[in-house]
Amino acid sequence: MEKRGLDQNSDGSNAPQTTLSGFMVAKACVQSHVFVTDLPELLDLMKENYEMNFVVGKCDGSGGTEAEEGNSLLRQKFGSELSKSQGTAEAKVLRWGVESDYEGAPFDVVFGADVVASLYDPIALANTFYNLCGPESKVYLSYKGRLDEPHLLFEAELKRLFSRVERIEPPNIHSRNKNPGVCILKAWGKIE
Numbered sequence: 553m554e555k556r557g558l559d560q561n562s563d564g565s566n567a568p569q570t571t572l573s574g575f576m577v578a579k580a581c582v583q584s585h586v587f588v589t590d591l592p593e594l595l596d597l598m599k600e601n602y603e604m605n606f607v608v609g610k611c612d613g614s615g616g617t618e619a620e621e622g623n624s625l626l627r628q629k630f631g632s633e634l635s636k637s638q639g640t641a642e643a644k645v646l647r648w649g650v651e652s653d654y655e656g657a658p659f660d661v662v663f664g665a666d667v668v669a670s671l672y673d674p675i676a677l678a679n680t681f682y683n684l685c686g687p688e689s690k691v692y693l694s695y696k697g698r699l700d701e702p703h704l705l706f707e708a709e710l711k712r713l714f715s716r717v718e719r720i721e722p723p724n725i726h727s728r729n730k731n732p733g734v735c736i737l738k739a740w741g742k743i744e
Contacts, residue, residue, distance in 0.1 A: 584639030589646035598643035658686030678709035715741030
């Protein structure tokens with residue numbers, strides 16, 4: 553059974569890093585299909601990252617330019633194994649509150665890195681996650697709290713939309729990343 557996930561970014565500030573995490577999931581998880589997403593102005597960058605890491609001839613170093621070959625974080629990590637993949641991936645646009653961008657929903661897992669960094673509409677963001685989920689979906693979001701009021705509004709809206717919302721904070725995050733203030737929000741149990 554194919555598992556489908558969505559990797560969401562917020563404002564382009566982490567576009568290469570976020571697509572990296574989504575692409576790594578697609579590489580490692582058997583029968584997975586991952587959509588890496590961001591705003592329309594970053595679609596070309598996401599597609600370029602996809603081509604460097606999934607398209608045979610570019611990801612194995614035989615068809616890309618020297619600059620492309622040096623830019624791939626996955627290539628540095630996996631070398632010649634990069635062209636092998638357990639799953640698939642694709643890049644697409646996802647704007648908060650734009651239902652036409654929700655094609656492919658519901659997803660089994662929705663994850664994001666720092667999607668609440670520039671939280672301009674916390675209600676629209678929470679509702680977007682809700683609309684991307686089915687009854688069994690899980691949402692995982694990592695972020696560093698910077699804007700208390702918008703984050704509290706976002707978490708309150710998640711709690712209204714999902715029966716379970718858990719904030720995981722250090723030292724309970726099992727990671728070597730020890731950035732202060734970083735937490736993970738986990739939401740599941742979509743309320744119908």
